[in-house]
Amino acid sequence: MFNFFRRRRSKDDLKQRLKLVLSYDRARLSPGKMEQLKRELLAVVEKYFPADGDDLDVRFEQHGDRMVLIADLPRPSHH
Amino acid sequence: MAGSADSEEAGTLVNAKAIVVTSGKGGVGKTTTTANVGAALAKLGERVAVIDTDVGLRNLDVVMGLEGRVVFDLIDVFEGRCKLRQALIRDKRVETLHLIAASQTKDKTSLSESRMRETVRALLEDEGFDRVLIDSPAGIETGFQTAAAAAQGALVVVNPEVSSVRDADRIIGLLEAREITEVRLIINRLRPKMVKRGDMLEVSDVLDILGVKLIGIVPEDERVLVSTNVGSPTALEDGGPKTTAGSAFRDIARRIGGEDVAYPDLDGSKGVFSGLRRLFGGR
Numbered sequence: 001m002f003n004f005f006r007r008r009r010s011k012d013d014l015k016q017r018l019k020l021v022l023s024y025d026r027a028r029l030s031p032g033k034m035e036q037l038k039r040e041l042l043a044v045v046e047k048y049f050p051a052d053g054d055d056l057d058v059r060f061e062q063h064g065d066r067m068v069l070i071a072d073l074p075r076p077s078h079h
Numbered sequence: 080m081a082g083s084a085d086s087e088e089a090g091t092l093v094n095a096k097a098i099v100v101t102s103g104k105g106g107v108g109k110t111t112t113t114a115n116v117g118a119a120l121a122k123l124g125e126r127v128a129v130i131d132t133d134v135g136l137r138n139l140d141v142v143m144g145l146e147g148r149v150v151f152d153l154i155d156v157f158e159g160r161c162k163l164r165q166a167l168i169r170d171k172r173v174e175t176l177h178l179i180a181a182s183q184t185k186d187k188t189s190l191s192e193s194r195m196r197e198t199v200r201a202l203l204e205d206e207g208f209d210r211v212l213i214d215s216p217a218g219i220e221t222g223f224q225t226a227a228a229a230a231q232g233a234l235v236v237v238n239p240e241v242s243s244v245r246d247a248d249r250i251i252g253l254l255e256a257r258e259i260t261e262v263r264l265i266i267n268r269l270r271p272k273m274v275k276r277g278d279m280l281e282v283s284d285v286l287d288i289l290g291v292k293l294i295g296i297v298p299e300d301e302r303v304l305v306s307t308n309v310g311s312p313t314a315l316e317d318g319g320p321k322t323t324a325g326s327a328f329r330d331i332a333r334r335i336g337g338e339d340v341a342y343p344d345l346d347g348s349k350g351v352f353s354g355l356r357r358l359f360g361g362r
Contacts, residue, residue, distance in 0.1 A: 009277025014241055015284050022248050
């Protein structure tokens with residue numbers, strides 16, 4: 001695409017940053033607390049099956065009017 | 080006709096008689112917007128009262144050029160030191176426009192939501208005003224809460240930059256918590272050239288992020304500063320191109336009144352804005 005040759009548009013960074021920070025603001029949870037939640041979630045999951053923290057993605061998403069907590073973790077395959 | 084199918088979607092504020100002008104962040108243009116939209120609404124024939132609620136840091140009086148005529152203020156009304164009518168300052172240029180100034184003392188203890196509601200009720204029912212615009216102070220504390228207490232609608236002023244958008248989101252949440260459902264967005268100080276080269280959020284980005292209806296796009300315009308220097312809202316300088324801030328404020332007033340006003344092409348190239356204009360009923 002043409003954009004490949006162009007400088008990255010700063011407004012794209014801004015839009016991404018705003019969406020992220022507003023998801024925390026709206027959920028009234030600081031990014032640091034989110035890290036804590038992630039660690040504790042992982043500890044619970046590990047009681048049932050081995051899991052890798054690097055695979056776990058925890059985030060808020062806006063679904064219409066609702067803010068939804070998404071925890072995304074690939075289930076380990078049988079070795 | 081072309082836009083009539085979308086007219087329900089178009090942001091108006093026709094039923095909100097008391098409108099709070101707010102932003103969360105300071106310095107984004109709340110007071111300028113209140114003065115200009117108030118003046119433009121009055122010029123359309125509405126009887127308009129604008130109220131400054133920024134107690135201790137009043138400025139609406141100087142922006143409107145009425146600072147020499149303030150005798151009584153909002154706190155005097157709240158505390159019964161004068162009649163409501165005595166605190167109403169009539170504008171020099173548009174006779175249907177009136178101001179109630181904020182007090183310049185820093186004592187906010189007499190700010191009260193119930194007194195605010197009673198004052199707005201009296202303006203609309205006893206004094207026969209068609210519209211009350213309430214200029215909120217920055218922040219989310221008592222001053223903002225008092226300003227919002229009597230409002231049925233809100234104009235949220237936002238600049239297309241990071242802290243203003245974040246604060247606007249917070250304010251929109253607080254307005255919704257107060258069950259003020261008629262919330263409309265004014266994007267102020269837009270720089271079409273920066274948008275075009277991708278260094279400023281475009282209007283659709285801001286609407287996408289904040290999720291409220293648009294009622295105005297005001298371009299960055301030196302005339303705003305010049306007009307405040309002399310204490311005369313730029314919206315009162317009729318004529319001139321559609322790309323001025325004054326014209327944008329006049330369009331906002333017409334939209335508040337229920338008119339479906341097309342958005343002008345701000346960058347003149349039918350580039351970034353042409354899709355947007357289609358989106359909002361432009362041609």
